[in-house]
Amino acid sequence: MGEGRSLQEAPSKRGLLRAALPYLRPHLTGIGWGAGLSLAASAAVALVPAAAGAITTALLEGDTVQVTTVTLVLIGLALAHLAARHSGDLLLGTAGERLVRTLRDQAAERLAGAPLRFVESHAAGELVGRATAEIAELAGFVRQQTPALLASAGYLLIGGYVLVSRSWPLALVLFAAFTPPALFVLHRFRVRSTGAWGVEAARQAKVAATFAESLEARETLQLAGAARQWDRRYARDNDRLLDGIAQTTRALNTMTAIQAFECLATAGVILLGGVLLGGGPGEVGTVVVFVLSCRGMFDSFIELTRLAGSVQRTRAGLARVLDLLAATGPVPESSGPVPESSGQDGRAVERGLQVTGVWYAYVPGEDVLRGVTLAFPPGDRAVVVGATGAGKSTLAKLMAGLYAPDRGTVRHDGADLTALAPAERRRRVALIPQDVQTVRGTIAANLALGTGAGRADLERAVKLLGLDGWLKGLPDGLDTETGARGALLSAGERQLIGLTRAALLGPAVLILDEATADVDPATAALIEGALERQAGARTLIVIAHRRATIDRFARRIELRGGEAATHPTPEETT
Numbered sequence: 001m002g003e004g005r006s007l008q009e010a011p012s013k014r015g016l017l018r019a020a021l022p023y024l025r026p027h028l029t030g031i032g033w034g035a036g037l038s039l040a041a042s043a044a045v046a047l048v049p050a051a052a053g054a055i056t057t058a059l060l061e062g063d064t065v066q067v068t069t070v071t072l073v074l075i076g077l078a079l080a081h082l083a084a085r086h087s088g089d090l091l092l093g094t095a096g097e098r099l100v101r102t103l104r105d106q107a108a109e110r111l112a113g114a115p116l117r118f119v120e121s122h123a124a125g126e127l128v129g130r131a132t133a134e135i136a137e138l139a140g141f142v143r144q145q146t147p148a149l150l151a152s153a154g155y156l157l158i159g160g161y162v163l164v165s166r167s168w169p170l171a172l173v174l175f176a177a178f179t180p181p182a183l184f185v186l187h188r189f190r191v192r193s194t195g196a197w198g199v200e201a202a203r204q205a206k207v208a209a210t211f212a213e214s215l216e217a218r219e220t221l222q223l224a225g226a227a228r229q230w231d232r233r234y235a236r237d238n239d240r241l242l243d244g245i246a247q248t249t250r251a252l253n254t255m256t257a258i259q260a261f262e263c264l265a266t267a268g269v270i271l272l273g274g275v276l277l278g279g280g281p282g283e284v285g286t287v288v289v290f291v292l293s294c295r296g297m298f299d300s301f302i303e304l305t306r307l308a309g310s311v312q313r314t315r316a317g318l319a320r321v322l323d324l325l326a327a328t329g330p331v332p333e334s335s336g337p338v339p340e341s342s343g344q345d346g347r348a349v350e351r352g353l354q355v356t357g358v359w360y361a362y363v364p365g366e367d368v369l370r371g372v373t374l375a376f377p378p379g380d381r382a383v384v385v386g387a388t389g390a391g392k393s394t395l396a397k398l399m400a401g402l403y404a405p406d407r408g409t410v411r412h413d414g415a416d417l418t419a420l421a422p423a424e425r426r427r428r429v430a431l432i433p434q435d436v437q438t439v440r441g442t443i444a445a446n447l448a449l450g451t452g453a454g455r456a457d458l459e460r461a462v463k464l465l466g467l468d469g470w471l472k473g474l475p476d477g478l479d480t481e482t483g484a485r486g487a488l489l490s491a492g493e494r495q496l497i498g499l500t501r502a503a504l505l506g507p508a509v510l511i512l513d514e515a516t517a518d519v520d521p522a523t524a525a526l527i528e529g530a531l532e533r534q535a536g537a538r539t540l541i542v543i544a545h546r547r548a549t550i551d552r553f554a555r556r557i558e559l560r561g562g563e564a565a566t567h568p569t570p571e572e573t574t
């Protein structure tokens with residue numbers, strides 16, 4: 001149980017920027033330049049109404065030189081807007097893509113190094129969703145919405161400045177009339193949207209996880225005739241998602257009320273402009289500036305409110321991605337060679353694998369192992385037996401350092417396995433499970449995984465285990481494709497890959513967890529014999545149900561009721 005915390009469905013969005021800063025830092029320059037250029041583009045557009053007002057005044061006054069000059073300025077503004085917007089979008093897009101790449105790499109690396117228990121306790125679809133789709137959504141936001149967000153905010157600021165500088169009384173009346181209803185609508189939006197996007201993201205992930213599970217378990221579901229039942233479960237998750245989406249849509253709809261104010265404000269500006277300013281050419285120009293600016297500012301405000309939904313969704317997504325990164329923690333640096341250790345009291349440590357007072361529970365209060373103590377000196381050979389569910393595989397994963405004990409320790413040559421870097425741990429202890437997983441590629445690529453063995457080594461290992469006959473029978477020998485999740489191989493063939501890999505690994509302790517259960521008895525005996533002979537000073541621990549395998553070992557450890565008993569006991573030997 002004691003292996004990091006679980007993921008939160010809708011993690012808090014407090015302190016999000018601070019948490020994201022370490023990932024943002026390398027891209028801040030690009031983001032800064034991009035944001036600056038986007039604001040410059042907004043400034044160019046926000047100045048267009050001022051130029052239009054100046055042209056109106058000049059036309060009414062018959063000043064053709066002024067008309068020509070301002071028209072040229074207008075063209076200049078359009079060109080400046082185009083150039084700044086284009087380069088700003090490009091910079092922000094590139095910085096965003098790089099940021100997302102960093103997050104994606106980090107998520108993949110951390111998930112690969114995450115404790116087994118963490119991975120097992122979350123649905124695969126949930127982890128995949130967070131590490132891929134949710135990060136891709138962040139990319140979409142940075143690339144498409146951030147430039148629009150900056151452009152709209154910039155237009156509001158600069159447009160506001162243009163209005164105030166053109167006629168502050170008219171600007172004041174406009175702001176006074178518009179600000180209270182806008183604040184009210186924003187408040188309603190906040191109330192309605194609190195948590196809504198987090199809930200939607202969590203339900204989206206659940207739908208993906210349920211779907212992924214149905215694909216993984218497709219054979220069982222079809223055989224059991226339970227496909228329909230699973231469809232109903234999927235439909236239920238989808239209904240909950242739709243309900244979540246309805247909540248976020250309702251929140252967004254609040255913001256459309258802003259549109260109602262736009263027409264009122266335009267009419268009010270024309271009316272008030274006439275009353276407050278009078279009808280001279282300069283005043284008509286001012287009204288033109290106000291009407292155009294107001295339209296642009298309303299459009300920007302509506303765009304901002306539309307984007308508010310994306311911002312909320314992105315914040316919820318970012319919080320979920322950062323939660324994944326925080327829960328998995330950085331992958332530990334590979335430690336150097338561990339020095340020859342001695343006990344705290346200076347005495348030489350015990351050699352071999354020492355399991356001391358180990359307790360383990362998957363569910364709090366339901367202990368699978370209860371104070372197991374075992375010692376495997378170098379070169380030891382032992383078989384672990386016990387009824388189904390007795391805790392043999394759990395013990396194997398603890399002895400391989402894949403789980404951390406709730407209490408007690410597992411040490412190899414005095415070093416606590418949980419404190420070792422993964423590479424060092426693998427050098428000391430290797431576990432071959434019953435269900436050997438393969439990656440898409442050839443048999444040779446799968447055998448070389450983690451061992452980096454060359455072709456000649458692979459052929460030697462296959463021969464040593466007496467598997468050359470099997471390999472020759474395959475369509476392309478070592479170059480035979482394994483397919484996705486080893487689908488092109490039989491369960492026994494996948495085990496043969498796992499066992500050959502074990503022969504190549506050469507760890508100090510080799511644990512086989514029913515690793516020959518799917519292989520025919522004669523081949524199993526051949527391989528186990530070869531592994532034993534090859535083992536030399538290596539410790540070999542085999543978990544088995546098969547009588548023939550059990551009988552080959554003089555020392556038998558039996559797990560029962562979470563406790564371990566060794567046979568023969570010292571009394572049985574004498």
Ligand SMILES: Nc1ncnc2c1ncn2[C@@H]1O[C@H](COP(=O)(O)OP(=O)(O)OP(=O)(O)O)[C@@H](O)[C@H]1O
Pocket residue numbers: 120362363368386387388389390391392393394395
């Ligand atoms: N990932 C897990 N999450 C929760 N409970 C688990 C998990 N893995 C195993 N268990 C439970 O722990 C207990 C011991 O399981 P374990 O796989 O260690 O038994 P085993 O002795 O290896 O069984 P078998 O002979 O069937 O392989 C079982 O009750 C099982 O349901």
